Amino acid sequence: MRERAPAGTSPTAATDDDRAAPAVDRAVDHGVDRHGFWVRTLRLWDGFFVAMLAVYTVAVAVGPPTGPRQVVALALVGVLAVAYVTLGRAGAVRGDPRLTDAYLVALVVLVVAQVALGGIGTVLLFLAYSHVWFFSRRRVTGVVWSVVLTGGITVAAAARVRADGAEVVEIAADFGVALAFAIVLGLWITHVAEQSEERASLLEELRAAQDELASTHHAAGVLAERARLAGEIHDTLAQGFTSVVMLAQAADAELERGRVAQARTRLGHIEDVARDNLAEARALVAAFAPPGLEDGGLGAALVRLADRFTAETGVRVRVDDATDGVVGREQEVVLLRAAQESLANVRRHARASTVTLRLARTGDDVVLEVADDGRGLAAGTPEGTGLRGMRARADAAGGTLDVSGAPGGGTRVRLRVPSPATDAAASPLRPDPPPDQAATRPADQPADPSQEQP
Incomplete structure (x- = not known):
């Protein structure tokens, strides 16, 4: 896994090596959603690892070498499986580079040992090179681990057949071609993965911006509606209640003077204002136009x-x-x-x-x-x-x-x-x-x- 950018650093401000960080490590930096995406990616790697190990195990079990070498080869397969689960995969999920580095050491040693045992040990190179590039923290680290792995299997293969100078060169040339292919493919896959991750980050930022914008619009709409209702209530119901109070006071004054007819007129006005206010209230509730305009x-x-x-x-x-x-x-x-x-x-x-x-x-x-x-x-x-x-x-x-x-x-x-x-x-x-x-x-x-x- 690649080293993360310093805390508070935006993804675009990170260095090239930082942007080349492995999937799961970057997922730890950027939130639960992306972490889930890279965990699903890791599950694909789990499937690939199980399939390759199963094919290799069956091939070792039914083919040469037989005897103790076969037992050792099968034992090494078991050790590799345990190393992947306890070191490689665990380090990827936790974002712990120490575990992933330990897994790469175990991977190189076990694959070199399988090649030294003979048979079809070189089949594991498909798995080994892909894991080197997935768990390396930087591009340079991926190249170094690929060179170390290639050098180890070259020495193991040459030692197994006791090759002389010309044969050693031939073996080295064959594995050199494999190394070149692995490096080119690893760099290309890393580039594609970075672009995919960048798109995922941009999509997540876009979704977050859309959510924030929707929340802002909702809050603004709530405030605007509250202000509108406050204005409507002030201009209609509040004014009507003011009229009712003043008319009631005037009616009381008329009664004190003994002017019953005028007091009844004021009461009639109060009833009219109350009816108008009731109509305004219903219009507000139903969001209709003011009744007076109908x-x-x-x-x-x-x-x-x-x-x-x-x-x-x-x-x-x-x-x-x-x-x-x-x-x-x-x-x-x-x-x-x-x-x-x-x-x-x-x-x-x-x-x-x-x-x-x-x-x-x-x-x-x-x-x-x-x-x-x-x-x-x-x-x-x-x-x-x-x-x-x-x-x-x-x-x-x-x-x-x-x-x-x-x-x-x-x-x-x-x-x-x-x-x-x-x-x-x-x-x-x-x-x-x-x-x-x-x-x-x-x-x-x-x-x-x-x-x-x-």
Whole structure:
């Protein structure tokens, strides 16, 4: 097995000798999955070893040499099997180079002994050369062990036949050809194994990156969904509950003054708001569009919103829709939520008497402008949850949000979002409509503003 790269070193930063490390040793470095891959490879080597040893054992048992040499040859086969299991294979699985080096020593000695005994001992060279290259830690080590093995069997073969000078040269030449073939084949197989290992490493890294990316996308999706739900709840249910509380307080005040009819009117408004909130809650659960957009589109929804706001607070609300009804559904949701939040801020902070909702088209954009004649925003007033939510919705829709002072006093919220409908004619913002054309309702009880920031 080849020596591993230093701890913390990436595979691409390792030296050439380090990259030539044996399969199982590298598997220990790179995780359980690759370790399993190389263990399966080792099982193939187990099968090859058992098959070769079985063939050789049968050949020795039925052929020459007979007598004591046959017994010794069979005994050496048993020793080789034990050495492979206890040294070679164990060292490969554990990543222990001392065991694998000990196995290579035993392998060379036992194969040389088999060749010295005669018969077909040279058949074991197929097994010996392959194991030399599998268990060597470096290419150079594989070449050295191949040379040592070839030299040993050359001496053993020459000594067995008592060869003279010419015969020794002939034997050496024959085994030299085998050595050259073994080295070339070993280097080529090592190169192929390295490429296979590198591909396995890249595939594992790719799978890990895909898993990490999927996990990141899942986490981002969870956070985005939480933020979306938080914004929806703030813009719908929370605003509705605020209306319920303020209407209940107003109804209580009417009862204290003995104005039963007005108190009943407030209770009716409370019931309407509660029903609307229930519809919004069901829409959120079912992931439907806001209920207010289901009947007549954005313009009609703004009129209904204005009528209810006027009825609840006594603040006069005018609606001017110059879009001809050509607005995409996603843009309608963003604009409706912005109008709801803007009116909620007017209710809590503005102390206004009149609010104007203008909806118009400028080029390919749809613009919603909410202007009131209230006390306006004090300098340095921080943005609250509502305005931050509106700005986030505008950004998500590719639009912009601007909050500034209105001409003549008050506050103006201007939301611009791109519209998918590009064939509609551009319409500039029109002036306020005459009072008799506005969607209004008499004010019978102004709401008390709270100190909460927008």
